[in-house]
Amino acid sequence: MIQLVRGFKDILPPETTVWQSIEDTARRHFENFGFREIRPPVLEQAALFQRSIGEHTDIVEKEMYTFAGSRDTLLTLRPEATASVVRAYIQHKIYAADPAARFYTIGPMFRKERPQKGRYRQFYQINAEVFGVDSPYMDAQLIYMCMTFFRRLSVSGLQVHLNSLGCPECRPAFRQKLSEMLAGRAENLCPDCLRRLEKNPLRVLDCKVPACREAVADAPSMLDFLCDDCGQHFRTVQAALADMDIDFQIDPRLVRGLDYYTRTAFEIQTSELGAQNAVAGGGRYDQLVEMLGGPAQPAIGFAIGLDRLVELFAAKFPAPETGPDVFFLPMGEAARERAAKWSSQLADAGVRVEADFSGRSLKALMRRADRMGAARVLIVGDQELAENKAVLRDMKTRDQVAVPMDRLVAFISEHVGR
Numbered sequence: 257m258i259q260l261v262r263g264f265k266d267i268l269p270p271e272t273t274v275w276q277s278i279e280d281t282a283r284r285h286f287e288n289f290g291f292r293e294i295r296p297p298v299l300e301q302a303a304l305f306q307r308s309i310g311e312h313t314d315i316v317e318k319e320m321y322t323f324a325g326s327r328d329t330l331l332t333l334r335p336e337a338t339a340s341v342v343r344a345y346i347q348h349k350i351y352a353a354d355p356a357a358r359f360y361t362i363g364p365m366f367r368k369e370r371p372q373k374g375r376y377r378q379f380y381q382i383n384a385e386v387f388g389v390d391s392p393y394m395d396a397q398l399i400y401m402c403m404t405f406f407r408r409l410s411v412s413g414l415q416v417h418l419n420s421l422g423c424p425e426c427r428p429a430f431r432q433k434l435s436e437m438l439a440g441r442a443e444n445l446c447p448d449c450l451r452r453l454e455k456n457p458l459r460v461l462d463c464k465v466p467a468c469r470e471a472v473a474d475a476p477s478m479l480d481f482l483c484d485d486c487g488q489h490f491r492t493v494q495a496a497l498a499d500m501d502i503d504f505q506i507d508p509r510l511v512r513g514l515d516y517y518t519r520t521a522f523e524i525q526t527s528e529l530g531a532q533n534a535v536a537g538g539g540r541y542d543q544l545v546e547m548l549g550g551p552a553q554p555a556i557g558f559a560i561g562l563d564r565l566v567e568l569f570a571a572k573f574p575a576p577e578t579g580p581d582v583f584f585l586p587m588g589e590a591a592r593e594r595a596a597k598w599s600s601q602l603a604d605a606g607v608r609v610e611a612d613f614s615g616r617s618l619k620a621l622m623r624r625a626d627r628m629g630a631a632r633v634l635i636v637g638d639q640e641l642a643e644n645k646a647v648l649r650d651m652k653t654r655d656q657v658a659v660p661m662d663r664l665v666a667f668i669s670e671h672v673g674r
C-alpha cells in the first residue's frame with residue numbers, strides 16, 4: 257500500500273471543521289481591519305526565495321523543495337508566503353493603485369525540515385501583509401489584530417515577544433560587535449552556528465543548542481545600537497501597544513529566521529505546545545520590495561502557524577461530530593427510489609440530509625445514524641409508502657411525527673430548516 261510521504265499529513269474530518277471555522281474567523285476578522293484576500297501560487301522561481309529570505313538562512317540552505325522547470329529555471333514550492341505576495345505586489349503594480357495595500361492569504365508552505373511534533377514539511381499559514389505604511393502605529397495595529405484574532409478563538413496564554421532589528425544604518429555596527437564577541441567563543445558554538453558566524457551572526461542569537469545559548473547569554477543587544485529613527489519607531493510601537501492594552505515582552509534575542517526583517521520583529525509564543533512554541537511571527541521588511549525590483553515601499557507582515565493554532569484550539573474545543581439534520585432510512589427498492597429524490601431536493605433546499613442506499617437492515621442503519629450523530633431519522637418502508645406517511649423520529653427525544661409524503665419536502669424544510 258502506498259503511504260503518506262514522511263513529514264506530510266492528512267487532515268481528516270471532523271478535524272477539518274476546526275480548520276474551516278478558524279479560517280472563517282480569520283477572514284472575517286482580517287477583513288474588518290481592511291485586509292483583502294490575495295492568492296499567489298504555491299510554485300515560484302527559486303530565485304525569488306533565494307533573494308528575499310537570504311542565501312545564508314536555514315530555509316534557503318537546506319529546506320527548500322526545488323526542482324528543474326523548463327528552460328533552465330529552478331522552481332521552488334514556497335517555503336513562506338511573504339516573498340510571493342511581494343512579487344505579486346510589484347508585478348501587478350499594486351502600489352500605483354493603492355498607497356496602503358493590505359492583504360491576507362491562507363495556504364500551505366513547504367519546508368524540508370526534520371519532522372517532529374508541531375513541525376511538518378507541508379504546513380499552513382495565515383499571512384497578513386501591509387505595503388506602503390511606515391508608521392509605527394501600523395506595527396502596533398498588526399500585532400493587535402493578531403492577538404485579538406487569537407482572543408476571538410478563545411486561545412489564551414499567549415505572549416507577544418518584541419524586538420527591533422534596526423535598519424541598514426544601525427545594524428552593521430551591532431553585527432560587527434556581535435561577530436567579534438562570537439569569534440572569541442567559536443569553540444563553544446555548534447557546527448551550524450560556526451557557519452552562521454561568518455554569514456549570518458544574528459542567527460546565533462536564537463540557536464536552541466544549550467552551549468550556544470550560554471555563549472550568547474551576555475551578547476550585546478541590538479536595542480543599544482538603534483539609530484535615532486529606529487529607536488523612536490520602536491518606542492512608539494511600544495507606547496501604542498500599551499495604549500491598546502496588549503502586553504508584550506522585549507526580547508533582544510528575537511531575530512527570526514529570515515534575512516529581510518528590519519526594525520520591528522515579533523513572535524507570539526505559547527507555553528502549551530512544547531518545543532515548537534511560536535504560533536505566529538512577523539515584522540517589518542522595509543527594504544524587501546525594492547530589493548525584489550519594486551519601488552522603495554515600507555512593509556510589514558506576519559504569519560500565523562495554522563497547524564499549531566488548530567492544535568491549541570482543538571485541545572480546548574474538540575471538533576464536534578456534525579451529523580445530518582435528517583438521515584433517511586429507506587427500506588426496499590421503492591422507498592430508496594423515493595428517498596433518492598426527496599433527499600436530493602431537501603439538500604438543495606438547504607437541509608443537511610443523507611440517505612442510505614445500502615439496503616442493510618433497519619437495525620444496522622439505526623446504528624449508523626447514532627454513530628454519525630444524525631439529529632433525526634426518516635423511516636420509509638413499504639407500509640409507509642402504502643399509507644402515504646413516513647415516520648420522522650427525533651434521535652434525542654425519541655419523539656415521532658408522521659409526515660405526509662405528498663408534502664414531505666416542504667414539511668421537512670419547514671420543520672428542520674436552519
Ligand code: AMP
Binds near residue numbers: 336369376381560563
Ligand atoms: P516563519 O515563517 O518561520 O516565521 O513561521 C511562522 C509560523 O509558522 C511559526 O510561528 C509557526 O507557527 C509556523 N511554522 C513554521 N514552520 C513550521 C513547520 N515546519 N511546521 C508547522 N508550523 C510551522
